[in-house]
Amino acid sequence: MGHMGWDDLKSSRQDTRFRRGGYEQADREHAGTDPTYSDRPSGTPAFYASLPAKQVAAACLFRDDVGRVLLVKPVYKDPWELPGGGVDENESPLAACARELQEELGIDLVPGRLLCVDYRAAVDGIRGDALRFVFDGGMLTSAHCDQFVLDPKELLQWSFVDRADLDTLVTPAMARRIRAALVAEASPVYLEEGYPPSLWS
Numbered sequence: 001m002g003h004m005g006w007d008d009l010k011s012s013r014q015d016t017r018f019r020r021g022g023y024e025q026a027d028r029e030h031a032g033t034d035p036t037y038s039d040r041p042s043g044t045p046a047f048y049a050s051l052p053a054k055q056v057a058a059a060c061l062f063r064d065d066v067g068r069v070l071l072v073k074p075v076y077k078d079p080w081e082l083p084g085g086g087v088d089e090n091e092s093p094l095a096a097c098a099r100e101l102q103e104e105l106g107i108d109l110v111p112g113r114l115l116c117v118d119y120r121a122a123v124d125g126i127r128g129d130a131l132r133f134v135f136d137g138g139m140l141t142s143a144h145c146d147q148f149v150l151d152p153k154e155l156l157q158w159s160f161v162d163r164a165d166l167d168t169l170v171t172p173a174m175a176r177r178i179r180a181a182l183v184a185e186a187s188p189v190y191l192e193e194g195y196p197p198s199l200w201s
Helices: 007-011 022-029 045-049 093-105 163-168 172-182
Strands: 055-063 069-074 084-086 114-120 130-139 155-161 189-192
Touching (some): 055 093, 084 093, 093 130, 114 172, 155 163, 163 172
Parallel strands (some): 055 130, 114 189
Antiparallel strands (some): 055 069, 055 084
16 A cells, blocks of 8 residues: 655665564575574473563654654543554564554554664553654655544544643653654664663662
């Protein structure tokens, strides 16, 4: 499914294909090389079953030509969010982000590079600990935005927001995460509760 107006964003990125073959794909790629180990899981099923599970979500950071950030207003909660959502079982964060863009905004776009990963501590009685991925969506024009088709079951509206106004619309942790993602340069940034390691002490 293609959308006119997205070609300039797509062509500016390396061709990205989701790899769904897992270790079987890796084994095929290494066929005949006789490696010492394979990419198959090295532990037992009982070992993996004993490990804790984390909630994972992925979002995309879009900007307009003056640097404002695209936010969306969910139907089911008060704070605004970046476009994105939860990662399903057996789904990569990148694939989840692309799926959520299609479901929420009706756009067919593979996000760009990873900007940040944010670890969130557990909240007693509500959720376990979590990881939040933010990918680069690039700059959007009015022509791009004219093609948005919001899912009314998910979103009420969208808006470009100045960085200075983030604190009035999103949670404090989300505001910190967005600001860290906006200044991420060559490498992704690691965060905990929206803070980089240099601010932990």
